[in-house]
Amino acid sequence: MEKYTPNLNIFDEKTQEVLLSLEKTQKEFWNIDRITANFLYIQILAMNAKKGIEIGTSNGYSGIWLGSAFKKTSGTLTTIEFWDKRQSVAIENFKIAGINNLITPKLGSAFNILEELAQEIKTEEEKFDFAFIDANKKEYIEYFKLLDPILTKGALICADNILSHEEKVQPFVQEITNNPNYQTQVLNIGTGILLSYKKN
Numbered sequence: 001m002e003k004y005t006p007n008l009n010i011f012d013e014k015t016q017e018v019l020l021s022l023e024k025t026q027k028e029f030w031n032i033d034r035i036t037a038n039f040l041y042i043q044i045l046a047m048n049a050k051k052g053i054e055i056g057t058s059n060g061y062s063g064i065w066l067g068s069a070f071k072k073t074s075g076t077l078t079t080i081e082f083w084d085k086r087q088s089v090a091i092e093n094f095k096i097a098g099i100n101n102l103i104t105p106k107l108g109s110a111f112n113i114l115e116e117l118a119q120e121i122k123t124e125e126e127k128f129d130f131a132f133i134d135a136n137k138k139e140y141i142e143y144f145k146l147l148d149p150i151l152t153k154g155a156l157i158c159a160d161n162i163l164s165h166e167e168k169v170q171p172f173v174q175e176i177t178n179n180p181n182y183q184t185q186v187l188n189i190g191t192g193i194l195l196s197y198k199k200n
């Protein structure tokens with residue numbers, strides 16, 4: 001696969017530097033790999049997504065890719081992290097990448113923040129059309145239940161670590177696969193990506 005690893009020349013020099021340096025500590029910060037990041041980037045552009053939500057910011061590696069795709073679609077990204085030190089690093093990285101103006105970092109438990117968002121969101125236009133789940137693997141099923149009411153019809157859910165943490169994410173995979181409102185596929189990309197289209 002190595003020869004298919006995307007190069008970083010879609011980014012400016014400073015952003016490339018940040019991404020390269022974050023890739024050196026990928027394991028420590030549990031970041032997605034570059035191929036997965038590029039895959040998500042392509043999904044956002046292809047569907048012209050406008051409003052994204054990420055659960056699990058860490059140091060912002062995936063956020064730089066997602067945010068850069070939303071910059072191209074004139075969209076926005078909300079990203080949730082409960083570890084303040086990680087969130088601060090991510091915010092600095094978003095500034096360097098020049099995408100901090102379109103990203104809303106939310107500090108706190110994904111459960112609380114998703115519940116708050118559900119209270120705030122009143123119209124279909126305010127809902128999210130793209131979600132990336134990449135936090136506590138056992139909690140994926142709960143994130144999904146909280147996300148569902150705040151996703152538009154036609155939204156795409158992507159979730160990471162589906163093959164690397166197969167047992168932990170099993171309840172989520174079963175729930176979403178059996179949900180008639182969603183069309184779901186697991187792909188052997190990176191640590192395993194689940195892709196699910198909200199059709200109803």
Ligand SMILES: C[S@@+](CC[C@H](N)C(=O)[O-])C[C@H]1O[C@@H](n2cnc3c(N)ncnc32)[C@H](O)[C@@H]1O
Pocket residue numbers: 029030031032055056057058059060061062063080081082083086108109110111134135136139
């Ligand atoms: C796998 S890392 C995210 C990596 C990031 N998406 C990337 O690829 O650059 C998961 C992050 O989710 C955070 N996290 C885990 N459970 C959470 C929860 N319930 N609420 C908020 N953040 C959570 C962890 O602190 C961790 O930084």
